[in-house]
Amino acid sequence: MINSSWETPQIDDIKGYLDILHITHMWGISAGFKYAINSLNKYSMRSAYKIHLVCRYGIPEWIAVPVRVLLRLPLKDLTEDDYNHLGYDVFSKLALGKENIQAMRRKLAFFAPYPNTDDAPHCSNPERCKKAWYRAWGLDLFRLIHHPSDHLSFCDVIFTLRNMKDSNMHPECRNFVIDWVEESCPGLQKEEHVIRQVVASIQDHARIHMIVD
């Protein structure tokens, strides 16, 4: 069981690999356990179920993607099975992360950052540029950040700003302001920071159950 037999088992469904995962974890057979993990990578499963496996069998390398998916998913889309699979500890970490991110989004979307234009490149009409910026932020970016089903992540804000078409702002001023936001707006890193914190805390939880070689 421990040797090369892992390479050619007669298994063609997810349940078979889950059984191998369970048994090899129980007996601490790391070669078979790795085989089960690699095989299960071919199957899609609900994020909550994947997190359940992560915590039960100690698979920290699986955690990042389902956490990111669940942090974006509205709670109303979770099924009863999802809640059961997450359990109270993981669910509360996710819910807290979601709440933190929501608070940051509201803040960033509402308060458009704008630099001190004393340092701005020469512009014949700085007031017009400033108004155009606030307008673009308030109408376009606000809507993208708060999109109900597919909202814009903070890490994509700069890219989106650079690709937004706004003819009312002098291109040089626009680049100046976007460069400034990229360099000076610490809020843009905060969402990613919260996501990584949630990932790390669930990983810590999962490590307790890892097979020790």
Ligand SMILES: [Zn+2]
């Ligand atoms: Zn300008």
